[in-house]
Amino acid sequence: MEKIGEAVKILLVNMFYNEEGGAQKSTTLLAEQLAKEGHEVSVYSIDTDKPVKEQKNGVNVYRRSTWTFNLNYIFKPQKSVLKHLFYKCFETYNKKAEHNFEEILEQVKPEVVHFNCLSGMSLSIIEIAKMRGIRTVLTLRDYWLEKPWGIKKNFLVKIMNKRLEPRIKKTLSYIDVVTAPSAFTLNHFIDKGYFNPSLQICKVVENAVTFSYSNLKEIIEEKRSIVHEKNTRFLFVGSILRQKGIFKMVDAFKKLSNYPDITLEIVGRGADVEQLQQEIVLDSRIRYLGFQFTPKLDEIYRSADVLLVPSDWDEPFGRVVIEGNSNGLPVIGSNRGGIPEIITTTGGGEIFDVSNVLNLVDVMEKFIKMSDYNNYFDSILLTIDTYKIEKQSEKFLRLY
Template structure:
């Protein structure tokens, strides 16, 4: 099949980007002709990477770099916000790419900045479409700040968003939580559109995972547990609550907490952790360095304070032999309950957070989690995800 994946970014720096990249490369391995349209560049670039044809485009009316800055000029911000939804430049790029690729199916992912009009363009050409819900931008395109202007603009745009989404043939989400959220708010109609959960995936070797776990089984935890956080350094990720809970564990001087990532709240985090020598910030890491960090840790902490559409870092941890402590937000509990490779806690309670971390410190071994991970982690193999999507494409 000829498949065109559409996502604002095409790299591996975030969850949605990783998921899109892994799927594209797996589909190529299976013999499909895969192209990608993204807007993550300052000038047009066509390139081929791992068999995937990538069309990177810029838009004259939308500055992708500006929109993610922490400090913004209010009027510029309003200007760019408008073009996140209505971007004629992105639509023209899309039509040119369609002429070149002539896809059998278009798979939309994160669309902020790419214009909702591209969905209608696909419909007008009779091309079948799949949309995967990887964020909440469709619900709050004007932003999430709770003020009169933002709330008013989101309400004003809602009918236009829903009209564009009515042209999508198949809707998927990586978690039942996210899919049900949008169906309940009537962004999709499950009686007229195919709506299915297709979990995000990771690439791993079962044989290698067993080797990693066998090595970890031999470790006797003597109150020296090594906790790890990997993700964006943002308050909504629960990182400051994690630091607060960790500091409460002062009775355990040999435990450590390593933090990997980058984000807008990094300087505030550095100031927060400088008084505790057990906490270290390791910077942003990518493979293979990140895999080595996963394997040297004991427990991965996923303390998100917002409703994660999925929480792929949890399966990254499990697939590297790490039990996971996950918050009760969004799709995270679904992962932990599926793999039984960790514990879920209530992020609204610091005392509960402290208790679940203490549980892992005082456990002599994590065999119960290791056994479960080995039995269940194949649910999230990239081959299984690809198989599910191909079946949907063929519908």
């Protein structure tokens, strides 16, 4: 990779810093790659009960708590209404998070602050960075800025989202550079007036994965030789939530009852696990494997034939698609959000209409009947480097 200028002091901000979800994983991979390239990288997150400073793979991580906001609570499937309302009041304006941020700025003295998911971290930290003359970058990894009080169609949620909109848009005017991992997400926010391309730099910077090209070639050569010496093994990896299309996927798979030897393995965790287990209990071809970390997840990818990404909502990107392709898996993905952009770019799969379960059944059956997946394999090998972490870090450094 071409070296771009001198080492930069960068502070990445994200509510979590781990590898348990798409946004967290994307932030972590970028931070570690930038550190690997010789930049001074720090991260501020609020995913702890007590202050922690640690170094992980060359990255200085500042984990802080906010007494007015508890991440562990807001992601519980069952919540007290009053307690939930209390936490919602502090998602956009949180004095403790603001104080934490100022303290970390004093220690790190960054040249660039790169904001990611900011729920619970106080929008005022964007203004604080800008008032100190620090360059500000924001990556859109979710839709929280548009609907901070959620997407439920009740009166209070609608009123609060509408009331906060002018404040959020004013705060976002302090951002110098806005990026999104897909054109779909970037255009969505621009069209709704959250950003102004004539005053701000607005760019698509795709999410990335780390992988060995030689290892990918080896995996694909192995898969070329065994496709349909066994029966098709479908795989789902992601959050176990209705919005991820998981129940439509299970319904579609069950309709393929004339193929008794195909299988579907499901990896992940989420609020709808109990319902999922009830749905699959009578079909022995479907197995729920729980949440899996690398390297066990890599083994599961390697043993599968086709990855299913049936998301029912507009994914800002859909990083599991590139994870599947980079592990030699063709992908069947829904036509929502950024998913079609990835599949079109890599040529490593097929897109289905998520509003039509029978369309998903047809596409799955197409893969079951295929004699080989060589067209997908060849295309993946030609295009997957679009999503290499080195290319992503280069794009961000140019923007920094």
